[in-house]
Structure formats: structure tokens, C-alpha cells
Amino acid sequence: MKRILIALILVCVTFPLFGQLTLRDCVGPRAFPARLSQLSWQGDGENYVYVKGSTLMQGDVKGNTTELLTLGKLNKAFEDEEVSLGRFPSMTWEDENTFSFFHQNTHYTYTLDDGTMTEGLSYPEEAENLDIGPNNRVAFTISHNAYIQVAGEDSERQLTTDGSLDLVYGEAAHRSEFGIVKGLFWSNSGNHLAFYRQDQSMVTEYPLIDYMERTAKYTPIKYPMAGAASHEVAIGIYDVETEKTIFLKVDGPAEQYLTNITWSPDDKLVYVAVLNRDQNDMSLNAYDVATGELVKTLFTEKHDKYVEPEHGPIFLPKTKDQFIWYSERDGYNHLYLYNTEGKLLKQLTEGDWIVTDILAIDPDEACLIYTSTEVSPVERHTYRLDLNNGKRKRLTQAKGMHASQVRGDMAYILDAYSNLETPYVQQVVNIKKGKQTASLLEADDPLADENLGEMTLMTLKAEDGHDLHCRLIKPVDFDPNKKYPVMIYVYGGPHVQLVQDRYLGAARPFLQYMAQKGYVVFTLDNRGSADRGRTFEQAIFRQCGTAEVADQMVGVNWLKKQSYVDADRMGVYGWSYGGFMTMSMMLRNPGVFKAGVAGGPVIDWKYYEIMYTERYMDTPETNPDGYKTASLLGYVNNLEGQKLLIIHGQQDNVVVPQHTQAFVRKCVENNVLVDYFPYPTHPHNVRGWDRVHLLNKISSYFEENL
């Protein structure tokens, strides 16, 4: 459910080519097109850098490249002869001449011109949630307590001492909803540290079991279930000079959400987007760092369904009393310019598309560079917005999904993109001209030798007129006179978009594997899914499953009309919200599907976490009918005649095992056959090479039952 992509960081293994994908191909790096490693601008300089094997390369905007640094030279710069890197580390460029990196719990800085290495702060091995601050200081947590390490001091400072599973300091609060990704926030000067304190003593313990110990071990987590007692969050401000901590005096009920912590440019204020538990009333508040007192509520945002702040204020580089604010208030995620009095100065972008990301703001405030869906919901392009006249200019021309990095002087972008026909391109684009100045890489298709199914992106119309984007993969060696079984792959929940005009249409190679097995593989992004605007998403409000399934049925009905589809052999597969969708589609439309596989599915929203669930469903108490309609427990008898395999990681701390245990129990009570498979060591997803087993299980299930 979280917007964390499956990071398949696996050792590289060479694979033989047979024209036929293996499941290891589907899990390993086999289907990743080549890319220039660590391509980025060289700090504030004019050139860019990337790593090529054991060499750091430098390139100019015309594409001329030269060797900048070898790994051997870098390694020789370590004072301690025993320290040696096996390959280039993950580098952060401080300026054109300097980059820093972490190695073995130490922060190093390397200066290119004189070839010197400066050993910076070290931090304890057990440190987690590391946050590097200005002035060579670092914050981290150990066992739920917050620490900092300041350059020149012998040992770390422990900011809190009563941290525990019940009282958590310095970690991402509110279960990482509301755009929260961390819990330690250095001020601009590094003289203060803001940090979260989350009291979850009142939150129910959810029991998980580690079966791999000699005797299975109880490993509980704190899990706030919809409608139950929630955690209570506060924000501490630690003053590095005085060594004192105060807590912001945030009014309101204890269970509200303190989101998007942002330091003011002068470090005197901390901005917090305070959201009520019902998630329909947000205040952007400024608090005084010295006293913790509320200085001002700049403005509020309310909506009768929900508001979802995911970005703090982004201050202009020069006009420091103005900031940019993301808001969906006009129905689409757009940018607004405010001043620190809370006055709206102007709406910067507008249209029936959304801004997905601000990439850079011009130091001179002439423009900003952002990414949007303006061209198409299944594409992302980079734009320059003129801050003076409001005109926007598209910088990326090739269709597809673009991701750009902006040079400090706003003259060039490093752009990378792929589309259905283009595996991966990295290029330099001149912002003023909107044209490529150099192509850095045009990756070959890693699956060029594979016999893949023909892929099409298309749209169908939802009942309410919205375009629903779909991806169709025909079986390999497609014969229009034959009839093929169908496997629908679905997610369907908020924050995720499956159909995109990128390499393989954003499909994972497993979907092509199934096409090779002779399946029509189909995916549709229904209402509720990401980046289509507020109305499209909020169609699911208080009734998760209903609008989503209706849209999926638009796809199903289209499929049924295709001459090459065997309508008696339709299957569906999905994970997490997609598991919920898989089962909702089967159980709320009996007679359509023959087989399905649901991984880590939400069965009843009352078992899912407060922050996510109550946004879309309110609470079980305030929306009993909605919960009842959405609950799959009420439909077990509709499973008759359909084969359903439920898969669940036994360590799942997101969709906890209780969901599927409750469903299986209902099936037992009603003498309904269902299949189930546990992954004993896996949390919400099955990752690493074990995923080969998972895909084997899924494909075998369809082979046997569809």
C-alpha cells in the first residue's frame, strides 16, 4: 500500500537467452535496460558526472566526456590504509569540486582539485534513520531514542532517554502517511533539530510471530486499527547550543496528525500542516522555535471528503517570505504562491492535469521547473514555468515518462525517459531551446531476443465519463482465430498508477511471462488510482471497492467482446489493495472469473491502519454500511465455482495476517473451498529471489485452474 517501489537490489547474475523468459528473469535485473550509473550534475558546476565501472566520468552539455577520477585514486586518499571501497559509493555533490559519502558508519568528503579526503563524523553501528545536517553534524536514532553527533565532540549526544516501542523518537510518524518519510529535521543552519515523538502506548499491539527462531518468537508491533485508539504525536525542538529541548505547543485533540514539518528560511519558525483525525480539515501553522508557541495559522484547507497534505511549504530562494504550496483544492494537484502572512498571491499552475513534482526553483526566481501529466495521464514531462508571466514551456519532447535533473543555473536538464518503444534514454536538454544538446545513452532493449506479447495502451470510458487507461498484452505468437484465457493484473488503490507509457508499459516482466504462457494479460487503472485528480480518486470515498470494481468491469466487458478472448477462462491477480480488488471483483461479480490470486489482501477495512483507512472510509462507527459493503467477509458464499488462492506474508506488518485468517475462517464456517499460501518470513511483499517461488506459485495456480 505504501508508495515504496520494490527495490530489487540483487546481485547480478548472467542469464542465458532462450527467447523464453524464466521466472529468475522476472525477478532479477534481466529486464532492466542499461543506464549511466549515478548520472547527476557535478554540484553547482556546468558539467555532469556518472560512474562507468571503476571510473568517475565527467561530461559537458555537448556530450564530450572525460575521466574525472578513478576508484584507485579515491581509495588512496583514505588516511587509514585499511579503508578501501570496492566500487564508487553513493555520492552527494556538495559543490562542483566536492562530494561526500558514507562508508562504514563514517561520513567522508572528497575534494577533487587537491585529491584530499576528509574524514567527517562517525556514528554508532546501530544508528538508524540517519539524517546528515549542515556544519558536519548528523542525527540518528538508536532503540527509538534520538541522538546527534556534532563535529569536534568526542561522543554522540543523546537527546531522549525514554524511547521504547511505546514512545518512539525521531522516526517517521503516522505510519509514513501524509508524505512523511523521516522523523529528524535539521534546521537550515544546523543549530536546531526538530524531531517527532510518537506516543503509541495506547495503540493495540498486533502479534506477529518469527517462526525462524529455535522456538517461534513473539515479535509484536504497534498497529492502530481503523476506529481504535490512535497514537499521539508531538514535535520536539532541540537547541544544539543550549542542549535543551522544547515541544511545540500544538492545540487540538491528541490524535490529530502533525505533518510536513518545515523550517522557515531563518530557522525561527517551524511550519506544520496540522490535520484533524477525520482528515478533512487542515491548518498550516507556524510555531516559534524559541517558545514552541503557535505564531499563526496561515490558512486552512477543508473538504467534505478529505484533504491530504503531502508537501510542506517550499520557500522561494530570495523572496524568503513567499513559498509555494501544493494543493488539490481546484480538483487537481497544482501549485500556489503564498506569503508568510498566509495570503494567497497567485495560483501558479492550472488545468485538468496535475503537477507531480517541483524539480527546481531558479535562484533568481525567474522560473521553476516541474513535472506534470499535462500531455497525458500515462506520460510525465518536464516543464519550465515562467514565474513572471505564468507561461509554461514543455522541455521534453519524446513521448513517455520523463525524469529530469536541473542544472543549478537553470540552463540545462539531464533528462531520462522511456516509453513503450524506447527502453531507456539519457540526454541533455537545453532549457531555453527546449531541445536535446546531447544524447548520453540509448539503451538496447534487454529483452530484444525474447518473444514478447504485443502490448497496447488504450482507454475505455468509465460510467462517469472518465477515461480509464488500460494496457493489453496479447499472448506471444498471437493467432486472432484462437481463443485465449485472460489474466487481469490489478492494483486499483490510491497513490498507484500501473499503466504508463514507459518501458514494457510499466508492466513487470512476469506479465510478459504469462503472455508467453498463452494468456491475454490486461490491466486497467480504475477510479481511485493515482494522478488523475481529486474527483477521480475520491469516487472511492466511504465505499472502497465499489467504483473500482465497476471500472474493472468496464475492462472485463470490453475483453469479453474480443473475438480472441475465452470468456470462460478469465482470471485476476493482485496484491495488497490489488488483492482486495482481486477478491472484490470475484466475490461481488460471481460468474465472471474462473480463478484468482490475491496477495496480502485487505479483507475488511476495520483491520487496516487508521491513517490510510479513515481517509477513504471514515471509521467503522461513522460508516458502518460502507465497511459492511466493502468487507469481503460478507461474500464468501459467492466464491462457489471460482478458484481463489490467497497469499499472505506471515510477517506482514502492513496488511496484518488477521485479514486473511478471518476470511479463511468465514470460508470454513460456510464450507466454502478456498486456497491459501503463507510466506513465513516475508512482510507485506515477497522480495528477493524468494519471489521466484511466488511467481511460480501464481503462474502454476493459473495453469492448473484457469
Add this chain to the structure above:
Amino acid sequence: MKRILIALILVCVTFPLFGQLTLRDCVGPRAFPARLSQLSWQGDGENYVYVKGSTLMQGDVKGNTTELLTLGKLNKAFEDEEVSLGRFPSMTWEDENTFSFFHQNTHYTYTLDDGTMTEGLSYPEEAENLDIGPNNRVAFTISHNAYIQVAGEDSERQLTTDGSLDLVYGEAAHRSEFGIVKGLFWSNSGNHLAFYRQDQSMVTEYPLIDYMERTAKYTPIKYPMAGAASHEVAIGIYDVETEKTIFLKVDGPAEQYLTNITWSPDDKLVYVAVLNRDQNDMSLNAYDVATGELVKTLFTEKHDKYVEPEHGPIFLPKTKDQFIWYSERDGYNHLYLYNTEGKLLKQLTEGDWIVTDILAIDPDEACLIYTSTEVSPVERHTYRLDLNNGKRKRLTQAKGMHASQVRGDMAYILDAYSNLETPYVQQVVNIKKGKQTASLLEADDPLADENLGEMTLMTLKAEDGHDLHCRLIKPVDFDPNKKYPVMIYVYGGPHVQLVQDRYLGAARPFLQYMAQKGYVVFTLDNRGSADRGRTFEQAIFRQCGTAEVADQMVGVNWLKKQSYVDADRMGVYGWSYGGFMTMSMMLRNPGVFKAGVAGGPVIDWKYYEIMYTERYMDTPETNPDGYKTASLLGYVNNLEGQKLLIIHGQQDNVVVPQHTQAFVRKCVENNVLVDYFPYPTHPHNVRGWDRVHLLNKISSYFEENL
């Protein structure tokens, strides 16, 4: 694994007959032949009684019956008008004129001749492990503490106060191995109470989860795993007069087993069979009740494999310094006469068969009545042993499994039996003549209208020459020219015998259900299984699975030679030890089976409880090779080409869920496909009507995969 039969006490439902068994027929009472309810001797009288509807009937040895008491009359005898029984309670006959029973936490005594009801002791609703003693006193436990209630006293006495999950009083110790079924032991006079104290603070907690709570709840148990720290047991003696408790001073290591607690006839001594943790050295000790001191070790029994005491001394009624002792010391379970000096007076029974039960000892010590396997291992007959000349006389003539109750004067038995051809007979037999004097019931076959498969009992030879008893059920409408798939049903562990010459050959109706589905259904009791003597059982010592599987393969090979068997479609199914056997047969003989279903299987003996496991396997430390060979974790790759469904009750506190989670994990690691199904609310067995789902799951699995 425990010798607790599945008690299917379910509401009676009428079933339509179709000639085809339903799964509800297999689970409910449909296949139970009629029987006279509560048939027993009328206390110490000459007649017997039984319940017929709302009437208590009385019969004489010639079979003449008369109404003795109506439920209406019994109900009128309650002083409290609001107390009323819906049917006859479970009665204990004190003498010919008096019976007692429990109703709503109260003990009542009813006198026939004057029709009076005496309200005896009441005990708290939360009382568990009730043990009624002489002189109208009762012992029980509440929350792991021991209590007694004495007639005439206002409230119960609490004997212990520090009871907890860590320190358990008055409950069956040592996980109910060694014949232990309770933890409270009244002396003969009722003036003392012996009770177990089990300190299990050092025993690992095994985490179980109750998924049916609003938020899944942690419900740990104490579970001592093979080789780990075990509990420590002591025996308390409470003096009802002085209200003081002493503990027996039992020498030896804390982890030994204190088994078979028995009061001496004069209540001055308590006998305890003390067994070392290695279970190969037992001492029968007498302790002084007044001081707790050891008075004498009467004798010891040792064996290089194991000894398994399951009966305390059984004192003669008159010669109170002599007792009967069960022992397998000559290779078969037989009876020995000892005196209280510990001197062996004589061996009472001998032969290559075993005594399964002593039914009665003549008050005049002229004879004893017992049950044995002398006729055949698949039959049980009742014998009279002349204690003077040692001659034994068979009292039951019809073949089959007999169970008898002896009249106080040793003149008659009430005998009940069934065999392959006889659903159920209840009769009176004259002991002197060895002949039936009256037939009380000859039950009709409740499945007479069903089309059942032909059943045969037979023997095959094990490699070591032992006869292996088998049960073969041919498919219904058997055609010798056809080829049929096979489902082997197996248990195979100690203490259980599946093949018996009783109604349905001791097969549960589900096996006939599968015969109706067209399967040859076969069962073989391999070495290790019950009632065949020590050598037969101890073939499994330190190598569970090896001899058992070899024997099962004798059956498999015989089946393969039968013209009507399709050797490519052989399946196997078993539960608990039978689940272990199912998987051992598949994994240690790849290429034989096509499909199997293993319920609650032991996967690795290191995860099973100390008391049972170490008897047969020693510890993981002292028998590493044996554990390794037996562990199914080592054979996952042999599963290739076989379909295996593992089923596990998620509340299983006998074979804990870790077993199958560990196996599934190994399968995932090795990319081996396996199927799994959890029963969320069920412990070691799936009971009640949910069993319909279980049998549905199992039969469907074979239908789909065999």
C-alpha cells in the same frame, strides 16, 4: 498424538438417505450404530440399568427389563423447583440403591427406594479439573490453583495461592504422557489430597495467536521442546484436618518425571513411579505421607531404549500388601504380582500378546477379569484369570472388539462388541459358563442402505517377519477389470492402532466416502503402532519414520501388484504422526506417490514436546543423526512431481504451527511448490461441523490432483 479419541458430541440431525454418504454423514452421528445408553451394572446389585428416552430401565441377567425410574419422577425430587433436567444425567452408581450426578455445579445423590434427592457439594462455576472424593468432598482448580470443598463448610478452601501459567497446581503434569490424566488425587479416606505442582517458569513460551479477537491476540502457551529446558514437577500432600501441605521429598534431578501417583490402601504412603528424563530408568518409590520422606524403592525397571510406565500399582482388595503391576519387561505388556516389600511374587500373564486392561479384581481374590489381544492383535476379548492356578478363560466368543463391565460378584459381565459384520451388540455373559445369558441389543447397520466399498482385513509381512495388519476397502461397484486410484490413510505412530475387527473395520466413514468416489482405500498399521509388544514398537527408536515407512512400502508394493490398482495414481493422507508419515512416505520415497494430504504433521522432532519425543528419539544433542534423518526439512527437493497439501490448525498446541511454517520456508528457499491450508480457530484437530470443510478440502484435493 494423544490417545484422545475425537469426541463428536454433536446435535442429532436427521439425514436423508441416498445410498451415497455425504460429508455431513461422515462427521455427524449418522454412522454410529444404536446402543443402550448408560448401560451399566446397578451399583453393587445383580441387575443392570440403562436409559431409554426419559426412562431409566432395569434388566436382569436373563434380559427381562422393567421401568425403574422416570425423568419426571427424578425431576420432582429436586428440592428447588426451578432445577430440572432435560434428560437423564451422566450417573455414577454408588450402590444398588443410589446414584449421583453433577448438575449446574452441584453434586446430587438420588436414592431409589425412597425417591429422595440429596443436594451435595456445590463448587464455583469457574472450577476446572473436578475430582470428586470420598465423604462428600471435591477438589478442583481455578486459574492454576488447587482448591477443595468439604461438606458442611461454607466456602471452598484454597490450597495454593501462587498458581500461574508458570506454576501450575492440580492439573495433569508432564503434558499428560505416562498415563497421566489428572492432577488431583484423593486418598481412599478423603482425608488427604495429593496434587501435582508443575513449575514451568523455565519452559519456553510458544506464541499462539487468536485471530478472532477485534485485534488478533497473543495467547502464549508453555511448550517444552525436545532437548530444551523442561518443567519441574513436585507432589504436594494436603491434610484436610491440619490444613497443612507438605511436598514429597523426591530425590534426583529436577527434570525427572513423577508418574502414576497412587495411594496405599491405608493412606499412609503414596507410590510414585519416578522416571528419569532419558526415560530408560524407572523406580517405583513409596513416600511417607506424614513426612514426605522416601520410605522405599520397591523395584526399578530399566531398558536401553525406554520404559513407559502408564499404570500405578493396583492393590488387591483383601491382601493389602500385594499389588498388580503392568510391565512390558518380557517384551509384552503383562501383569505381575508384587508385595509391598518390592518382591516379585509371580508373573500373572504371559505370551506373545498383551493385556490391554484390568476390568475387575474379585473381592475374594479368586480371579481377575482383563482384556487382551491374545486371540488376535485386531481383536480384544475378555478373560477370567484364576489367581490361584493361573489359568485363564476366554469369556467372549464372537470375534471382534469387546469391552466388558464386570458385576460386583464376578458372576456376569455386560459385554459390548462389534466386528466387521456386526455393527454393535450388547449382551450379558455368565462368567462361569462363558456363555451369553441375554442379548440386550443387536444394532442394525446404520449404513445398511449405503452403497459401501467391500472391506477386507488382512496381513502382510514386514521385513523382520512381523505381521502387519491391513484394511483394504475396494471402490463401490468394483470392477476387477478397471484400474483405480489409491488413497492410503496412515497414522503409524505409537499408541494408536487403526486396523481393528470392529464396525467398519474401525475406519471412519470418510474412508468409505472416498471408496464411493472411486478410490481403493488402504490402511496398514506399521511397526511402532499400538498393542503389538515392545519390539514391534521400539523398532522406531532413535529413527522415527524409518521402520514405519519401510512397512508402509510393504503395503504400497502389495497394492502395486494388484491388477485393479493404478500405480500411477497413489495418494496418501494422515494427521499428526500420520501427517509426518504421509510426508515421510512421499519425501523419502519419491516417485511413488502422486498426491498427499498431511494434517498437523510433525516436520522436525526438535519442535515437538520433550516427553513424547525424547522417549522415542532421545534429544537433538544425543541423537543428531537420528533427528536429521527424520527431519522432513532435509527432503523438500524430493517433493518435485508430487502434490502435497499441508493442513494445520493455527491454534495447534500439540504440533505447534512452527513445524509447517518451517517446512513451507524450506520449500520457498528451494523453489519447491507445496500447498498449505490453515484452520484459524482449530487446535491439533479440526472438530465439530467444521470437519465437513476439512473433509471437503481433502477429498477435493485428491479429486483434483490424483
